[in-house]
Amino acid sequence: MRKANKLLLSTVLALAIPAGAMAAEADLQVKIDRLSQQMEDLKGQVQKIEDKSLGKWLQIGGNYQFRMDSLHGKTAAYSDAYGTMQNMQMYAQMQYFSGNTTPYTTMTSMMGLTNYSAAANFLNTYGMALQAMMGTAGVVQVPAAKIQNETMYSNKFNLDLKAKATKDVTVNVRLGMYKSFGNQDDKAVNGNAYFADRTGIFDGTLGHVPSNSYLNVDRAYATWSNILDQPVWFSVGRRPATDGAPTNLKSNNERPGNGGTPALLVNYAFDGMTLGYAPDIDFLPGFYAKVCYGRAFESGFRNTPNKSSLKDTDMMGVAVIPVDTDPLRVWLQWNRGFNIFDFPTMNNTAFGNTAPSVNLGSIDWYGIGVMSSLKKVGPGDLNFFLDGGMNVTHPTTAVSANAGFQGLLTGGFMSPEAPSDKTGYAVFAGVRYDLPSKTKLGFEFNYGTKNWIPFDPSADDMWTSKLGTRGKVYEPYIIQEIDLKPISSFFAKTFFKLGYQYYDFEYTGSNNWVGAPIKISDITANTMLLQGAVKNAHDIYGTFEVHF
Numbered sequence: 001m002r003k004a005n006k007l008l009l010s011t012v013l014a015l016a017i018p019a020g021a022m023a024a025e026a027d028l029q030v031k032i033d034r035l036s037q038q039m040e041d042l043k044g045q046v047q048k049i050e051d052k053s054l055g056k057w058l059q060i061g062g063n064y065q066f067r068m069d070s071l072h073g074k075t076a077a078y079s080d081a082y083g084t085m086q087n088m089q090m091y092a093q094m095q096y097f098s099g100n101t102t103p104y105t106t107m108t109s110m111m112g113l114t115n116y117s118a119a120a121n122f123l124n125t126y127g128m129a130l131q132a133m134m135g136t137a138g139v140v141q142v143p144a145a146k147i148q149n150e151t152m153y154s155n156k157f158n159l160d161l162k163a164k165a166t167k168d169v170t171v172n173v174r175l176g177m178y179k180s181f182g183n184q185d186d187k188a189v190n191g192n193a194y195f196a197d198r199t200g201i202f203d204g205t206l207g208h209v210p211s212n213s214y215l216n217v218d219r220a221y222a223t224w225s226n227i228l229d230q231p232v233w234f235s236v237g238r239r240p241a242t243d244g245a246p247t248n249l250k251s252n253n254e255r256p257g258n259g260g261t262p263a264l265l266v267n268y269a270f271d272g273m274t275l276g277y278a279p280d281i282d283f284l285p286g287f288y289a290k291v292c293y294g295r296a297f298e299s300g301f302r303n304t305p306n307k308s309s310l311k312d313t314d315m316m317g318v319a320v321i322p323v324d325t326d327p328l329r330v331w332l333q334w335n336r337g338f339n340i341f342d343f344p345t346m347n348n349t350a351f352g353n354t355a356p357s358v359n360l361g362s363i364d365w366y367g368i369g370v371m372s373s374l375k376k377v378g379p380g381d382l383n384f385f386l387d388g389g390m391n392v393t394h395p396t397t398a399v400s401a402n403a404g405f406q407g408l409l410t411g412g413f414m415s416p417e418a419p420s421d422k423t424g425y426a427v428f429a430g431v432r433y434d435l436p437s438k439t440k441l442g443f444e445f446n447y448g449t450k451n452w453i454p455f456d457p458s459a460d461d462m463w464t465s466k467l468g469t470r471g472k473v474y475e476p477y478i479i480q481e482i483d484l485k486p487i488s489s490f491f492a493k494t495f496f497k498l499g500y501q502y503y504d505f506e507y508t509g510s511n512n513w514v515g516a517p518i519k520i521s522d523i524t525a526n527t528m529l530l531q532g533a534v535k536n537a538h539d540i541y542g543t544f545e546v547h548f
Contacts, residue, residue, distance in 0.1 A: 057164040061489060062174075063547045065156040069462050071149040073503075073537035075142075075194070077525040081404055081413040082351060083140030084528070088130075091137035103133055114309070114358045116397045119405040119416045130414070141525055142532065147194075152462070153181035154210050158218070168226045172240070174219035176207035184212050185348055193350035194532045195464035196512035197457035200346030200354070204268040204296065208242060208458035218242075218269060223259075231280070235259065236273040239294060241266055242458045245329065246371045246385035249432045250442055250499075252479050252545070254491060255329070258288050261319070262333050264389045264428045264446075264467050265367045267456030270294030270315060286324030292317040296455075297341050297356055309398075311339040311359050315455070326373070333367040337455060340408060342400035342514055351530075360408035360514070361395035361419070363453065369428075380435040387428040391453055393513070395419035403530060406515035409451055413528040417516060424452030428467060438481035438495075447472050450506070453513045463503060463537045468511035472504040488548040496544055503537040 092103035106126055113119045123130070161173040193199055201211045207218045221237025243251065244260035244267065258276060261267075272294030281287045297313035317335040324330075340363060341356035369387035395408035397419055404413035411417035430444035448470045459465035466473040477499030486492035507517035508529065515530075523533050 059162040060160070061162075061491075061548055062157070062159040063545060065154075065543050065545045067154045067156065067541060067543045069149070069152045069154075070540045071147075071152065071462060071538070073147045073194075073463070074535045075145050075147060076520060076523045076533040076535055077144040078142055078523055078527050078529045078533055079525065080140040080142050081528040081530050084134060084137070085404075087137040087140065088133055091133065102129075106130070106133075111401050113401055113405065114398055116399050116405075116407065116411075116416050116419060119399055119401075123405075123414065123416070139526075143525075147532075147534075155179055155181070155213075156460075157215075158207075159215075165222075169222065169224050171222045172219060173217070174240075175215050176218040177213055177215050178207055178210050179213045180210040183210065194534050195510060196514070196531070197465055197468065198463070199351065199531075200344075200349035202344035202346045204270070204344075205458050206269070208269065208460065231278045233276045233278075234274070235276070237271070239270045239272050239274070239292075241268055241270045241272075241294065243267065245331065246369065246387060246428075246430065247459075249371075249383055249385070249430060250444060250475075250477060252440070252481075252493070252495060252497070253547075258290070258321070258324075261292070261317070262331055262367050262369055262387060262389075263456060263459070264369070264387045264426060265333055265335055265365045265454055265456070266315075266317075267454075267458045267465065267467070268296070269458055270296065272315070284322050286329075287322055288324065289318070289320045292319065296337070297344070299356070309358065310341075310356060313341050313356075313359070314338045327375075329371045331367070331369050333365070335365040335455070337363045337365075340513060342403060354402070357402055358398045358400055359396070360398050360400065361393060363394070363408075363455075363513070364392045365454070366390045377433075380433050382431070382433055384431040385429065389426045389428075389452075389454065391424045391451070393422045393451070393453070395421070400514055403514045404528070408513055409453065410516050412516060412518070413530065422451040422516075425449045426452045426454070426467070438483055440479040440481075442477045442479070444475045444477075445473070448510070450517050450519075453511070457511060461501065462539055462541070463501070463534075464511050466501060466503065469503055469505065470508075470510045470517055471506035474502045474504075476500055492548050494546050496542070498542045499540075501537075501539040501541070503534070505534055505536060508533050 089107060092107045096104040106129065110122060113122055156178045159175045163171045165171055198209065201209060207216045217238060219238050219240050221235055221239060223233055223235040225233040227234060240259040241261050244263045245256050247263045248255055272292060274290050274292045276288055276290035278288035294315040295312060296315055299310045299312050315335060315337050320332040322330050339359040340361060342358050342360055343354040343356055345355045347353050367389045369385065371385040374382045393409045395410055399405045399407045399411060399416055405411055405416040407419055409422040410419055426446065426448040428446040432440055432442035434440045446467055450470060452470055454468050456465050456467050459467060477497060479495055479497045481493055481495040484494055505520055507519055509515060509517045520533055520535055
């Protein structure tokens with residue numbers, strides 16, 4: 001009996017020990033599974049934190065530039081129309097208080113005329129009286145002169161932000177400041193009154209022409225990509241319509257993406273929107289096309305039925321880029337400007353405060369260009385481009401009373417011209433050779449005909465936007481990058497640049513669409529002009545720049 005009990009106990013123990021071990025192993029597996037799940041949850045939380053960290057959704061970059069310019073030029077003798085008109089107004093007021101109201105009435109009625117036919121009829125009737133008044137009041141004649149600004153220093157700073165807001169939606173912002181040393185107002189380039197795009201600061205040039213130290217919003221736009229899982233994007237805001245191809249070579253910047261515009265036609269900070277399409281085409285690598293819209297001037301509220309004749313100034317454009325690769329970029333562009341105004345809104349200019357007063361008509365622009373790079377040409381790499389542009393103006397019968405009855409590329413001061421379409425042409429070519437020593441040697445040339453008029457006042461040229469010149473501009477330059485290891489980004493760089501610009505003007509009115517151009521060699525001391533006629537101009541410049 002005792003032997004049977006011992007055998008039973010041994011059997012039970014033999015069976016119990018594996019069962020206990022199995023239970024412990026199962027409990028351990030449960031703990032392992034829980035720990036694994038906790039680890040997975042923790043990894044998910046860490047990933048969410050990383051996804052929301054600054055480095056994952058926000059990119060920060062920008063650039064700083066110190067620049068020195070030495071500016072010299074020559075002007076032709078002419079008669080200052082603005083100064084003469086001021087003398088006539090003072091004479092008319094004096095006559096009015098003396099009891100003779102005819103000159104004052106004549107001047108007042110003249111300033112209200114904004115139609116070619118009405119202006120022509122007025123001058124046919126009162127032309128002789130105005131000539132006599134002008135002679136009595138005093139014509140302001142300006143002799144030929146050498147003009148210069150021996151040393152002009154400037155600071156320029158841009159801060160770029162790119163935020164990934166949600167899937168396929170990004171927001172891009174650029175804050176910019178540009179001022180000359182010792183100058184803190186809205187008067188462009190210390191009061192350059194020789195060219196329309198440098199007379200004062202206005203919407204579209206703020207932050208691109210030296211003015212003050214305020215940090216302004218140069219760009220701010222949102223982009224929605226991959227719409228409906230298709231290669232389609234929509235972008236809206238203050239557009240990246242400045243410093244487009246091929247100016248990136250001289251600026252030592254990276255190639256512009258699909259948000260830019262050809263600089264020969266447009267260099268202006270627009271507010272607008274873009275709809276783009278970029279299908280994958282084997283024989284057209286990098287192909288994309290887009291339709292762009294922008295507003296250059298908002299006319300404000302209009303009182304119906306007594307509507308103001310002043311309308312909004314809008315821009316429409318279509319861009320087709322058949323090829324956009326590292327060695328080759330080709331672009332085709334068409335733009336139209338609707339209801340072009342006579343004067344932008346500016347303060348503290350050589351002409352006082354100005355504002356749009358009348359719409360002069362519309363302008364069509366056409367452009368075609370190519371930019372390429374060849375590796376290992378000799379010891380270095382060769383970059384080059386060729387760009388061509390054409391504009392066709394479509395003036396209405398409107399003329400600007402503030403400009404002496406001049407219309408869209410038509411008429412002269414107090415000499416209105418019947419409206420007719422005018423066509424202008426321009427070519428822009430350049431080359432840059434990059435050496436292994438990080439030395440870059442460049443040369444650019446551009447030429448504009450008599451009636452050439454682009455929309456590019458935001459270029460960084462001090463005299464006037466060189467691509468709007470009616471004549472020739474030559475510009476050699478050299479860039480020397482400092483061989484320092486990038487820290488802030490892969491594209492970070494520090495470099496010096498030394499360059500020289502020579503302007504050879506053939507016609508008046510570069511970068512100005514108001515009034516017909518006059519051949520520089522035909523100007524006499526009696527030729528009435530609103531701005532001085534610069535015959536030629538020089539700019540020796542140097543920069544120290546940091547891109548981060």
